[in-house]
Amino acid sequence: MSAGADGRASLTRVEAEVRAAVVRVDDVEVTLDLTDPALATFTSRTVIRFGSSVDSTFVDFAGEELVSVVLNGTPVDPTTWRRARIPLHGLETENVLEVEGVMAYSSDGEGLHRHVDPADGRTYLYAMSFLDAAPRWFACFDQPDLKARHTFVISAPEDWTVLGNGPAVVEEPGRWRIAPPHPLSTYFTTLVAGPYASVRGEHDGIPLGLHIRESLRAELEAEAPDMLAVTAASFDYFHELFGVRYPFGEYHQAFVPDFNAGAMENPGCVTFRDAYVPRGRVTRTERGGRAGTIAHEMAHQWFGDLVTMRWWDDLWLNESFAEYLAHRCVSDATDYALWPEFGIIRKDWGSVADQSPSTHPVAGNAAPDAAAALQNFDGISYAKGASVLRQLAAHVGDEVFLNGLRDYIGRHAYGNATFADLLEAWTRAGAHDLPAWAGAWLSTTGMDTLDVEHDDAGVRVVASAPAGEPFDGLRERRPHTVQVGLVDETGALTVLDPVDVGAEPSVVVPVAAPAVLVTPDATDLAWAKLRFGPDGWRRVLTALPGLADDTAAVPVWNAVRDAVRDASLDPAYALEIVEAALPSAPADIVVFSVLGFALDQLAGAYAPVAERADRAARVRRVAWSVVDAAGPGTDRQLVAFRQAVRAEPDADRLRAWYAGRDLPAGVDMDAELVWSVVERWSALQTGNDLLEDALARDPSASGRVHAARARARRPDPAAKEAAWRLLVAPSSLGAYELYATGEGFWDAGQSELTAPYVARYFAEIGGTAAFREGWALGQVATQAFPRTAATPDALVAADTALAGELAAQVRRAVTDGTDKLRRAVESLRRWT
Known part of the structure; x- marks a missing residue:
């Protein structure tokens, strides 16, 4: 028995290319014993049948203990296991490898994640295998271009629901066999197991399932008709668009707790963040956004799952296409008009990324290893790539564009392909001079x-x-x-x-x-920064209040935000534009997004500290003007009230709302709105009674996350220090509670209280790589960044940190956060 693999080594591109050239993986059988989920670990046994043209290679394994390794009937010394790799020597043309290990359940949303629902004490599991995470639950050749047939044999409590990449067949009580119908890359293998509540359906011969933990059954059942309708419409749309039927059998969508991404496109069993099934009132805008995610993950079943990239450089082939095709699908095939959401949310996200020091080309990023590729999993790979594809469709014509996609899918189904293969398909479809187009759009950076x-x-x-x-x-x-x-x-x-x-x-x-x-x-x-001539901002202030066309207004609002970040527009003047034009903006998503920008930026980092309270009051008045003008009970009223709560300065008024008093007619205090009030109240008070009362009433997983954010917001030195220790020291707190702690720590109205922690962040955040990894490492570093500290001293501390040694995930968080801070400092220097 061997334990402690001396850390982990991320697979490099060179290693992947060498291994793919000499190894052919035929089939993989994984046997898991999950019968006692109260334990911190589980056993995993993997049998891999593979061919090799060389004597030596390695297999990936990131367990807690390596119990045994047997290659072609001969034991392998388990003490050779190092850095999550097991060396294999003496390979034959055809090989059988058996690896048995003890694996740790994760609490960071990667590998096999375990969540105990505080609402009822039940245990829920799901697997996230993206990038380097698959070896955390079974031994494998973990790279996207070594596809293989997988079988999963699961032992678990008899009353559980067990789902995976294929139909789960009960072999005997408490034992399931899952055999996906086609070869899979390791990064989209999954398992969902636990006492999940389910809603099932069928469309066009495809069995459908929606799943969530039991404590959210009522919310799932309320939203299931909409989600199943979107799923059905999306299948019809993509069947026609691709000309290939969905190939992976059943189609399950599991809404799981503590999920880091929005969703993951595992064939046959897509996993989603459970926030897509809200506990409170759901607006049409939120349902539209969820429809976009449902269609996005379904598009991946063809673009990513059926045809898969060879290496992570072509990650954009997955994400950009899914992003673009999902917005087409939802806008064309459902009642949700999704392009305004793409413009005001997604494109703004991507434009910030594309103008930061960490920008990168859409394609051909030459990621040296898988961990580096994860850093490019951002708004460029999604929103910029999708925008560029919209440009390409306009450039070559829709018929050529879609015929090229069908050619590409047909030629490379069940295998791997590259961007060059896609260009060839478009050329065969009639496009001309694509290398020059690709060079101009996909191999460059910036806007x-x-x-x-x-x-x-x-x-x-x-x-x-x-x-x-x-x-x-x-x-x-x-x-x-x-x-x-x-x-x-x-x-x-x-x-x-x-x-x-x-x-x-x-x-x-x-x-x-x-x-x-x-x-x-x-x-x-x-995909460009827009400006409107030498007196353009005066013209925007005059014209935008009357512009009722959503499509045309969105890029104007994006230009306002971009110009503020560029220090080419005075934030005070931008706030005048918001005051004049936002109340008449027709789209609720624009109202919500721009109010958030005004509160977080125009009244936050881009405002002198002495003016922040006054600017926040102005934003609050804009929000209330929308609330007052909207009809009682409308989505628009709720969207604006949610932002008004964030700006409310009166603790007594917040306490009254918490008790259900003095609310606008038509606003009801659902669970999420209650917590919004508590979080804002906590930022104004050193007391704790409202927070503890809310947690006693709502001890759910969501309640705990909100409580963590509220505690971090308290304007109390002891509360700040306690929150800080959670961020920079080892903690048993769940990942989402850590993220919420970082989100709540920095408040624009608490600059004096949080000032000592600015330098501490830059001095201490690098050390978190000693006890965190993967997504959680970068996410905590991002959420804990001192985003309100727009001072020259903060920039000096940031530059000092960046000059030192930092893990890649932390360096990316500090780099991007520092760029945002530097822009705010430059704006303050210029306009005050």
């Missing part, structure tokens, strides 16, 4: 700027490269296909015919009548 100039012949749209990167032959010019929009004094919008700009630095668009505002991207197709 061009599209601006307007008034010309005697009309309006001139001007494209310019990112600062410091002129069009001087360093890269191809990006061709932007856009439609100019003209907004008149009544807010009426005229959208002109498409034009191409960028291949040539400017283009003149004839305009018949004058306009109050000219926007270079009225249909939100561009």
Whole structure:
């Protein structure tokens, strides 16, 4: 028996290429004993049948103890296990490897995660295998291009539900066999096991299942009709789009606790964050966002699962396509109009990432190992990639675009492929000069700027490269296909015919009548920073309040946010735009997102400390103006009230709301709204009674997460120190409670109290790599970043930390956080 694998080594691209060239994996059988989930560990036995053309290789195993290894009937010394790898020597042409180990349940959402629901004490398991996590629950050749047939044999309590990548067949009471119908990459193998509540259905011959822990059964049953309808519509849409039926048999969607990502596209058994089944009132906007995630994961069943990337460099092939196709699917095949959400939420996320020091090309990132690839799992791989695909569809035409996708799926089904294979498919479909297009869009970083100039012949749209990167032959010019929009004094919008700009630095668009505002991207197709001419912000302030077209308004709002972050627009003037225009914005998602930006940025890091309270009061008045204008019980009223709660300065008023008094007509205090009130009250009070009362009333997992955030928000030195120790020292706290602690720690109104922790963050956060790993390591570092400390001293401390040794996940968090802080400091320097 061997224990403690001396840390873990992330698989490098070179190692993966060498192993893929010499190893062929035929089938994998994993046997797990989960009969006593109260234990901290479980046993895992893996039998791998594989071919080899060389004498030696290695297999991945990240358990607690390695009990035995047998290769072709001969024991292997388990003490050779190092850094989560078991060396294999004396290989034959055909081999049988048997590995038995003791594995640890995880609490960080990776490997085989165990959650004990505080609502009823029941235990729930699910497996997350993405990137380096599969070896945490079974031995495997863990890389995306070694697909194999997998079988899982599970022993568990008889009354459990057991799900996986294929139908779960009961062999005897308490024993299930799961045999997925097609070869799988290790990173999307999964298992869901526990006393899950289920709603089942069927569509077009495909068995469907929705699953969640028992304490949320009522919420699942209430939302199931909508989710099943979206699932059915998405299957119909993708069957027609790809021309290939869904190939993985049953289709389960499990909403699991403590999930780090939004969802994971495991074939046949998609796992989702359980927040997609809210405990409180669900707005249409929230249902639309969930529909987008459902369609996104379903698109992966073809783009990612049926055809899989060879290496993580092509991760964008999975995510960008799923992002783009999901928004097409939901907008075309359901009642949810999802493109405004894409613009105001997803594109803003991606544009921040694309303008940060950690930006990277959409494709061809040459990630040296799997851990480095995880750092590029961001808004560029999702939102920028999807936006670029929208540009490509406009550039080559929809017919060519879709025919190329069908060709690619048909040729590479059940195998692996590269971006070059996709370009060849589009070329066969009729696209021309794609290498130049790909070089301009996918191999470069940063955002061009599209601006307007008034010309005697009309309006001139001007494209310019990112600062410091002129069009001087360093890269191809990006061709932007856009439609100019003209907004008149009544807010009426005229959208002109498409034009191409960028291949040539400017283009003149004839305009018949004058306009109050000219926007270079009225249909939100561009991936670019927008500006509106030399007096553009005055024009925005005049025209935006009357602009009722969601599609055209979203890129204008994004331009306001971007210009604030660029220090080219005074945050105080941006707040005037918010005050004037946001109450009339037609889309609820725009109201919610822009109010959040105004509260967190315009009244937060981008405001002088002495002005933060006054600016927050102004944002609160905007929120209340929306609440007052909305009808009682409407989604719009609730969306605005949620943000008004975050800005409320009166602790007594919050206490009254908590008790259900003095609420606007039509607003009811559901579980989530109660906790929002408690969290805001906690930021204003040194007392603890409301928090403890709320936790006693709601001791659920969600309640615990909210309570952790509320404790961290308390303006009390002892509470801050206790929260800080949770962030920078080993803790038994669950991952989501740690994330919430980081979220709650920094408050724009507590600068004096939190000032000593700014330097401490930069001095201490690097040390967390000694006891955290993977997603949790980077996420805690991100959430705990001192985002409100926009001072030169904070930048000095940040730069000192970045000059030292940091784990990759921590370095990415500090790099991105520091860029946001640096932008706020520059804005304050310029505008105050």
